[in-house]
């Protein structure tokens with residue numbers, strides 16, 4: 001006789017990226033082994049009658065304990081960050097092992113593993129950030145790291161300490177092409193931002209709200225087009241991260257219309273915040289919402305919703321970049337209000353990403369449940385070589401599951417599980433929240449957080465399966 005199932009999630013309304021159906025889900029040793037009607041009793045049982053069950057979220061763009069220039073420090077490490085992820089229905093995170101200029105990539109990866117070890121409550125993989133593409137990096141380190149399971153890397157077109165010039169980006173894209181990896185591009189024109197910032201500073205316009213004026217959509221549009229051209233030249237797919245509004249969307253549509261394999265990501269801040277959240281006057285409060293690209297306006301939010309609905313966007317990520325508002329390490333570097341140039345860029349969002357999209361997207365009638373699963377779990381897993389182990393409810397997949405509770409809830413930072421002292425969504429009304437999150441068959445959240453520090457495993461990534469390789 002077969003060994004009994006360790007767990008049966010019974011009477012689930014299962015949602016996948018392709019179908020919704022009613023079934024029981026049987027789990028053995030952390031994996032889904034049976035899906036069907038009236039499965040035999042499990043050692044444990046969870047009754048999901050009347051509830052939607054989706055794959056656990058894959059947050060493919062978040063920053064945890066990423067080294068920053070002193071005094072700035074991220075508020076979340078792998079402990080608090082993955083705790084917060086689990087409580088919001090995310091069971092896989094992919095943060096960034098960032099190469100400092102002059103550092104070897106290998107050293108950056110080793111350092112990042114030390115930061116994660118013994119802390120993660122859910123599974124994790126790493127993207128790389130390539131800021132110094134030396135011949136050694138291009139010829140040896142990157143190819144070796146790709147072969148070892150680091151199959152995606154981000155390049156920046158802005159930020160002095162990270163940005164690459166076009167020739168360097170072409171070099172990195174060539175490695176991605178030769179080795180089947182995926183390059184993610186932060187597309188904003190650095191020189192335009194610097195020129196605008198200096199003019200704003202000369203006019204005394206340094207409050208947080210001026211950040212949005214230093215990074216208008218034009219700078220994102222130009223860089224997005226350039227990134228598409230660079231990818232066309234090398235003949236390699238790219239993924240444009242954190243797309244904020246109409247002008248970048250138009251460039252991506254243009255690339256697609258020309259048959260180019262351009263993938264795109266957007267984030268909750270471009271659906272739920274506007275530039276007004278950076279302040280209507282010169283008060284400093286808006287520093288909380290300083291991120292790049294900045295949030296735009298309501299018309300652009302509608303453009304982003306359209307792109308989610310019609311397939312323009314491949315993935316929906318949080319871009320969780322956790323900085324406290326108060327204190328010496330976050331939005332007030334050195335403990336003081338600063339000109340916007342010096343405000344650390346980024347907002348928290350790991351825990352609220354899935355509930356916001358489920359509430360406003362699915363229950364708000366803007367996207368289907370299948371599209372929600374595709375954007376938040378299946379496609380990110382495919383894009384970064386984790387599918388079908390992650391992002392799927394299928395035989396053999398990890399039993400990473402979310403059982404949803406559809407009911408009113410108001411976002412309060414006091415109820416969240418990150419270590420950040422604010423959420424940009426304070427007071428936002430939701431229509432759903434995870435009732436239960438399972439990571440490889442273990443309950444990590446059921447209204448209470450069940451710590452599993454160190455049980456989250458590192459996941460080496462395969463090459464992406466979003467497109468066919470020639």
Ligand code: DUC
Nearest residue numbers: 292293319321345346
């Ligand atoms: N880019 C990111 O991807 N995250 C935070 C800030 C930024 O500019």
Ligand code: ZN
Nearest residue numbers: 186241242292
């Ligand atoms: Zn970025």
Ligand code: ZN
Nearest residue numbers: 061063319321
């Ligand atoms: Zn980011």
